[in-house]
Each structure stands twice: as C-alpha cells, then as structure tokens.
Amino acid sequence: MHVNWTALGSVFAVSVLVTLLVTVLFAFGVVAQGKGRNVVALGSFAVCGVVTLLGIAVILA
C-alpha cells in the first residue's frame, strides 16, 4: 500500500506557511489601521494580497 508522503508533506508545509504568513500580515494591517498608520496598513494588506495571489498561482500552476 503506497502513501505519497512527499505530496502530503508538501500540502502540510504550504498550508502552514501561506496561512500563517497571510494571517500575520493581515493582523499587522488591521492593527496599524486602528492606530491611524495607513501607509503601514496599506503595505501589509498589499503584501498579504500578493502572497495570496502568488500562492494561488503556484498551487494551480
């Protein structure tokens, strides 16, 4: 019985990396926005968006 551990491991690694990166960046953006630091907030949201789009592109490539 064959289990593709490499594929399973890659799904786990990608999930941890992308999710934590997106949630941390988004949290920074929201907190910065609350403190009136709009440039920092916009930067965080923008990087968050880029990571999301890049993740989708890599996953679906």
Added chain:
Amino acid sequence: MDPALLVVVVVATALAFDFTNGFHDTANAMATSIATGALRPRTAVALSAVLNLVGSFLSVEVAKTISGGIVDDAKITPAVIFGGLIGAIIWNLITWYVGLPSSSSHALFGGLIGATWVASGIDAVHFAKVVEKVLVPAVAAPIVAGLVAAGATYLTYRLTRNGDTKTVERGYKAGQVVSASLVSLAHGTNDAQKTMGIITLALIASGSLAAGSGPPIWVIISAGVAIALGTYLGGWRITHTLGKKLTTIEPPQGFAAQTSSAVVILASSHVGFALSTTHVCSGGVMGSGLGRAPRGVRWGVFGRMALAWLITLPAAGAVGAVAGMVAERGTVGVIIVAAVGVLVSLGIWLASRRRPVRPEHVVDEIAPQAEPHEIKVA
C-alpha cells in the same frame, strides 16, 4: 436499454448529484461569514456560486483521479455508475435533512465503490489508489486544516489584542469576504471536478471516450454550472450547524478558519487529492474554536458530525451496492433504481418542508452576535 440513452441518464444523474453537492456544501465557504455578519446570506451564496463556477475551470487533477484511478474503467458499465450516483444522492439528501455537514465526496466515492464491488467484483476497485488518494487525505486534511487554523487564530488574537476593537472587527469582516471567496474558488477546483470525473468515467465505460482521457469541455462547463446553481440555492440547514452550533465564531476566527481551509483545499487539488472540502472546512472551524477558547467548542456536535464522517463511505457504499446490483439487471433495473431514487428524494424534500430552515432563520439567530463587541484572548 439503448447504451446512448443510458449514458444520457447517467450524465443527468451526475449533474443532479453535483447540484446536491452545491447546496450541501454552501456552508463550507459561507457559514462563518454569515455567522459573523460579514456577508448577508443571499450575497454570500451568489458570490460563492460565481466563484465555484470559476474554480471548476482552474484544474482537472481531481477529475483525472476519479475517472482513471479509483475503479477499473474497463470493468464497469454506465449502469453501475448510475447505481453509485443514486446511493450518493440519497445519502447527501439524508444528511442535508438532518443538517449534518458530511462529505458529498465520500458519499460519491462510497456509492461508486459499493456499486462497482458488487457488480464487477472486488478486483474492479483499486483499493491502493483509494487509500492513497481518498482515505489518507480524508484523515489528514481536516487535522492539518484544524491545526493550521488553531495556530492562525491564536496568533491573530495575540497580535490584535491591543488593537482598536471596532477597527479589528470591521477589518476582519472585510477580510472574511476575501477568505470566503477563496474557499468558494477552492471548492470549485475540487468538488466540481468529482462530477466531471464521474461523467468522464461513464463516457469511457460506454466507449465514447478513450481510456485515460480528461474531461471534455462540455463536461467541465455543465458540472461548473450545476454546482454553482446548487450553491446559489443554499443549504441553510448545514450553514446553521457549521456557522452557529459547532462553536461561536468571531470575524478573526472566521478569517483564520477560511484561509487555512482554502490553502489546504487548493494545495490538495494541485496534487490530485480528492479530499472532502466539508471535512477540511469543519476542521478549520474546530481549529479556530480551539485557537481562541477550547472550552467554546461544542464537542457533542463535533462528535455527531465525526460519526457522520465515519459512516458516510460505508453507508453510501451499501446503498450504491444495492442500487448498482439492481441497475445492472437491465432496463427494468435502471427504471426501478431511478424510481426509488426519485421517490426517496421527493420524500426527504417534502419532510424538509415541514421544518424549513430559511436564510432569515439563520440571520435572526446571528443578529445579536453581528454587533461589535470585546474580543477576548484565550
């Protein structure tokens, strides 16, 4: 029965299953957004429907897993596939009626495996492939989604604890619109393909397509449209369970749960894992509950749900086996199975009308929670 007519019946039944898959799984993407008030129910299902349609065009790996891996396409007939589909539809409707977020995918696999096993023998089922592509992801995916969502939720609350409460609430509600959209897109890349795979398998079994072929474009379009229509009609019963009963959800939790679920589903679609998006999303919701306050998770509801997860594959397999065996007997068999399928579906629908769950019911219960309030760190 004329083989061409039988293929038409199988395609129509597969699209009917796809439709039930859509309304059964509406909750996966939208339950947490509706529960936190980030989206109005009708807006949520419309957005989800469009993105499911888009997602169905993005990948065909899962469709190939189903059409070319789980059962031997040389040993089955369209009648067997028809029996398997009826088994899957009946199980989907039963779990929808009782509001259980069980897996439409496992209902489909169970129905197909059961029907093939009984009609064509145990050798016609590729159990090694079933384990690799279905069972292992079925166990691993919700655990991964749960762990990742728990970590993401914990981090989110730690990072935002000193933030302005109203801004945090508003920001995460906006974020949830994006994360819910991602889950809908991911759902389209995985679940719409299961029907594509089944139709492709039926076309291969009837000799209309060569073995190893991918889904033709008309199959991709029709499967995408069917799941989008089902999604738009919305499965409010399951939305109610996933959005309210499992754990009380706040916008940051919903965002973390949806982001982790979307990434797990998209990554799995890429490697051809035909996993259950329902299990992944439920795992994400559970994880987000654990990440915020473990005592807030309603373990009784989770236990009931986990039981449904365990019995879905064998239960749909048993119904599929009986249906496949009868359908294999010829035209009369197919007509009997179709008649039973229609009668049972009609009975469940009529029973559901006595105790309807509509969008306004879900919103009424959610309204008090939708107001901004203090967010507590676990």
